[in-house]
Amino acid sequence: xxxxxxxxxxxxxxxxxxxxxxxxxLTQAMKRLSEVEGDxxxxxxxxxxxxxxxxxxxxxxxxxxxxxxxxxxxxxSGALQGLDLLCRIFLDERSAVLxxxxxxxxxxxxxxxxxxxxxTFDTVAEDANAVERELRLTEANGHPxxxxxxxxSFQNPTGYVMSPEFRRDLVALAEKxxxxxxxxxxxxxxxxxxxxxxxxxxxxxxxxxxxxTFSKTxxxxxxxxxxxxxxxxxxxxxxxxxDLGNPLVTGMVSYVIQFHNYDAHxxxxxxxxxxxxxxxxxxxxxxxxxxxxxxxxxxxYYHWLSYPAVVDGERLRARSYDQGVNFLPGRHFYPHAPRDxxxxxxxxxxxxxxxxxxxxxxxxxxxxxxxxxx
Amino acid sequence: xxxxxxxxxxxxxxxxxxxxxxxxxLTQAMKRLSEVEGDxxxxxxxxxxxxxxxxxxxxxxxxxxxxxxxxxxxxxSGALQGLDLLCRIFLDERSAVLxxxxxxxxxxxxxxxxxxxxxTFDTVAEDANAVERELRLTEANGHPxxxxxxxxSFQNPTGYVMSPEFRRDLVALAEKxxxxxxxxxxxxxxxxxxxxxxxxxxxxxxxxxxxxTFSKTxxxxxxxxxxxxxxxxxxxxxxxxxDLGNPLVTGMVSYVIQFHNYDAHxxxxxxxxxxxxxxxxxxxxxxxxxxxxxxxxxxxYYHWLSYPAVVDGERLRARSYDQGVNFLPGRHFYPHAPRDxxxxxxxxxxxxxxxxxxxxxxxxxxxxxxxxxx
Numbered sequence: 001x002x003x004x005x006x007x008x009x010x011x012x013x014x015x016x017x018x019x020x021x022x023x024x025x026l027t028q029a030m031k032r033l034s035e036v037e038g039d040x041x042x043x044x045x046x047x048x049x050x051x052x053x054x055x056x057x058x059x060x061x062x063x064x065x066x067x068x069x070x071x072x073x074x075x076x077s078g079a080l081q082g083l084d085l086l087c088r089i090f091l092d093e094r095s096a097v098l099x100x101x102x103x104x105x106x107x108x109x110x111x112x113x114x115x116x117x118x119x120t121f122d123t124v125a126e127d128a129n130a131v132e133r134e135l136r137l138t139e140a141n142g143h144p145x146x147x148x149x150x151x152x153s154f155q156n157p158t159g160y161v162m163s164p165e166f167r168r169d170l171v172a173l174a175e176k177x178x179x180x181x182x183x184x185x186x187x188x189x190x191x192x193x194x195x196x197x198x199x200x201x202x203x204x205x206x207x208x209x210x211x212x213t214f215s216k217t218x219x220x221x222x223x224x225x226x227x228x229x230x231x232x233x234x235x236x237x238x239x240x241x242x243d244l245g246n247p248l249v250t251g252m253v254s255y256v257i258q259f260h261n262y263d264a265h266x267x268x269x270x271x272x273x274x275x276x277x278x279x280x281x282x283x284x285x286x287x288x289x290x291x292x293x294x295x296x297x298x299x300x301y302y303h304w305l306s307y308p309a310v311v312d313g314e315r316l317r318a319r320s321y322d323q324g325v326n327f328l329p330g331r332h333f334y335p336h337a338p339r340d341x342x343x344x345x346x347x348x349x350x351x352x353x354x355x356x357x358x359x360x361x362x363x364x365x366x367x368x369x370x371x372x373x374x
Numbered sequence: 375x376x377x378x379x380x381x382x383x384x385x386x387x388x389x390x391x392x393x394x395x396x397x398x399x400l401t402q403a404m405k406r407l408s409e410v411e412g413d414x415x416x417x418x419x420x421x422x423x424x425x426x427x428x429x430x431x432x433x434x435x436x437x438x439x440x441x442x443x444x445x446x447x448x449x450x451s452g453a454l455q456g457l458d459l460l461c462r463i464f465l466d467e468r469s470a471v472l473x474x475x476x477x478x479x480x481x482x483x484x485x486x487x488x489x490x491x492x493x494t495f496d497t498v499a500e501d502a503n504a505v506e507r508e509l510r511l512t513e514a515n516g517h518p519x520x521x522x523x524x525x526x527s528f529q530n531p532t533g534y535v536m537s538p539e540f541r542r543d544l545v546a547l548a549e550k551x552x553x554x555x556x557x558x559x560x561x562x563x564x565x566x567x568x569x570x571x572x573x574x575x576x577x578x579x580x581x582x583x584x585x586x587t588f589s590k591t592x593x594x595x596x597x598x599x600x601x602x603x604x605x606x607x608x609x610x611x612x613x614x615x616x617d618l619g620n621p622l623v624t625g626m627v628s629y630v631i632q633f634h635n636y637d638a639h640x641x642x643x644x645x646x647x648x649x650x651x652x653x654x655x656x657x658x659x660x661x662x663x664x665x666x667x668x669x670x671x672x673x674x675y676y677h678w679l680s681y682p683a684v685v686d687g688e689r690l691r692a693r694s695y696d697q698g699v700n701f702l703p704g705r706h707f708y709p710h711a712p713r714d715x716x717x718x719x720x721x722x723x724x725x726x727x728x729x730x731x732x733x734x735x736x737x738x739x740x741x742x743x744x745x746x747x748x
Contacts, residue, residue: 018413026416027401027408034401039392042400042593077451077620084616110616219416221621242458242484246451247595249623 008321009359011346012328014156014301017276020269020349021219022256029255030248037251046247049254050075054226056257057212061228066200066210072231074238075224075245079186080106082211082227085237086147086182087114096143098134102304102333102341104156104184107149111335117143118335124160124295128169135177145179153196154187154300157333157345161298167199174207181208187300189217189266192274196299206230214253216301217266224253273301273349276356280348283357287364289371301349304330306342311370313340319370325362382695383733385720386702388530388675391650394643394723395593396630403629404622411625420621423628424449428600430631431586435602440574440584446605448612449598449619453560454480456585456601459611460521460556461488470517472508476678476707476715478530478558481523485709491517492709498534498669502543509551519553527570528561528674531707531719535672541573548581555582561674563591563640566648570673580604588627590675591640598627647675647723650730654722657731661738663745675723678704680716685744687714693744699736 033041033049041047054073061067076082087110091097096117099107103123111118119138121131138145148170152162174181183199200208209229214222223246227234256262277297284294284303293306307316313329320327330343346363348356407415407423415421428447435441450456461484465471470491473481477497485492493512495505512519522544526536548555557573574582583603588596597620601608630636651671658668658677667680681690687703694701704717720737722730 015417016413021413021416023408023413023416027405030404031401034397039390039395039397039593042395042397042595043389044589044594046595080616106616109613113614113616215418219413219622220418221416221420221625223620223622239483240487242454242480242487246597246620246623248593248597249620251595 007324009325009351009355009362011351011356011359011363012326013350014347015220015350016216017272017350017352020272022260022265023219025256025260026219026252029252029260032259033251033255041251042248044247046245047251047254049251049258050247052258053250053254056254057226057228061210064198064201066198066228068204068206068230070206070231071229072234074227074234074241075250076211076227076241077223077246078215078225079184079211079213080110081241082209082225082237083107083149083182083184084110085227085240086180086209087111088240089233089236090146090180091115094143095146096138098131098138098145098148098179099335100150100155101335102157102330102343103149104151105332107184108335111149119145120335123155123158126163126166128166128173131170132173135173135179139177145177147182148174148179149182149184150199151184151186152188152199153185154190154298156187156300157302157328157330158304159295159297159300159302161196162199164197164202167197168202170199171203171205171207175205179207183208183210185210186213187216190270190273190301191299192270192277193298200228209233217269218253218256222249222253224249273299276348276353277303279353280346280356280360283360284364287361289364289368291371292367297348301347303346303348305344305346307344307367308371309340309342311342311367313342313344316344316366316370319366320363323362323366325359327363381698383699383725383729383736385725385730385733385737386700387724388721389594389724390590391646391724391726394646396634396639397593399630399634400593400626403626403634406633407625407629415625416622418621420619421625421628423625423632424621426632427624427628430628431600431602435584438572438575440572440602442578442580442604444580444605445603446608448601448608448615449624450585450601450615451597451620452589452599453558453585453587454484455615456583456599456611457481457523457556457558458484459601459614460554460583461485462614463607463610464520464554465489468517469520470512472505472512472519472522472553473709474524474529475709476531476704476717477523478525479706481558482709485523493519494709497529497532500537500540502540502547505544505547509547509553513551519551521556522548522553523556523558524573525558525560526562526573527559528564528672530561530674531676531702531704532678533669533671533674533676535570536573538571538576541571542576544573545577545579545581549579553581557582557584559584559586561590564644564647564675565673566644566651567672574602583607591643592627592630596623596627598623647673650722650727651677653727654720654730654734657734658738661735663738663742665745666741671722675721677720677722679718679720681718681741682745683714683716685716685741687716690718690740690744693740694737697736697740699733701737
């Protein structure tokens, strides 16, 4: 939890809002699991419901045109464990990983545990030539890129949705340079207008592992996610995954999906986040100075706000905090950040609707003051 | 779950018996957690109850004389994840790990993920000279032992309790040869007469990480364990532990400990397992031929049964299965097993008391027949 005081509006938090978490359904699921299956759900192997969940995920991946013959599902502790296991398989000290900039900060930390060679491409530019230059250069330097990590839809932190064309480009480049793709789909169920296709659905070559999670659609604290891709790889990942899974919580998630109308829950979530995104956008238009820029949100949790370079990021954060609003500075989302990237992430997922508007107002006022004073 | 048919008595399973799992208390804990803390328990950081659990574990380690200034607690996914993280820190392809033979089979798998150099010492011989010879020889071969993994009390699979003297010897040898000790205490709360001291309590040098778990005392499927040792190491382990913990289940365990009289639960468990161990010993005395040997049980889950070398292990297993009883062959517990180690593990933890006796009877009859026929 971020430090918090009375009146602080925390736009830094990438958490679901409290009512988004179906805690009653989860509690009922555990009660039912315990009644129906007795001790079985509490033992090492967990409940037979785990099989149901894996079958359901397989059907889901099929529905999204992202299941190839020979694929399998591996349950993981959130999407991040999937990335960790792929790093363990594909990276060594010599090889490199290619990631977006900006990207999910925890993913950067995971990659750093495996290699010093982290190279990047611009998240929103969609410049396949630039990506290829990076792949070629890194290989020429003796550090071939073996893994490409991308957030494809409503990416953290930008909210960006990668075009189908660029997804195809990445698959082709992975094939050409013998790299493997880790597709992080953490937010992709939270679309506002229409579901984006998965990058994996464009991959006929089996070079993509899709990493999914229930963190944004049920609750982060469950730590239930999955990896979907070639069974050769999921088997290997499973061998390294020595935490023995999470049988009880997996059973709970399976019961919620079977007995608590998960589809209706997702529809409610989409409507709620769409409304929150719209409110935040309304506030951005209303309160930000014209020098600031952001993308309209199509889903997920975040707005990525660019501000003029004359505004010092450290001072912006400190002054905002004094005014009772917090955000995540842009430099957190870069592996090799300059001191100030003149951008920040605000989340519309957690604070109350009223606070979202008030928080943006406070932040806008601070930026205006700093522009006027600088 | 093992394959099972009507009438198969499964003495292979290292599971708690169904009534040993306080599933009502766990369900109530989740309900209460959800009512008291709302969404907080379901978010990434989990409930404040996690802090309570860590403080409680610290107090517990102090009570067992195993807390040094500068120690810390890291919550893990069972004891096994603790070992995995220590392997990741201490082992590379060149260095070696020293383990008991026989030892916990999953631990062997974890070590194999990190090194080919797995050396052993006899679990029950308590021969410090032999251990030192192994340490010296391995170092001379260019593969210094950096990690020593031991089950110290009611060890899996032997049930053996290491003497205080040998615990001291191991600490001294670790210091002399610059190795680190991973002490697996998975079963040490399940003592029948008196609690054995921890190896860590003899370590004034900070060379031991204690690995604990609630798998045997609450439920395996929770996947809640902890590592206790130097904070320098727990910090590093935490950096590699990229599954972000298991906030919801951690909160449940914390509530069970706070509100459901965990001490009384432990006392009931000890009485139940003591009774089960005694029943199995009674049956061993009654039904095993005089050529078979086993140690009297002082705690934990297992008896380790040695039988004459003329009995073929594969045939013993097949015939026993035909007679409706299953066990774990001894060779599973060795990293470099000969074809047959003339020993097997039977568990008194899972089957009904009636089945424990009947299972041993069936197994004894098969061994007697094979001895008579061979």
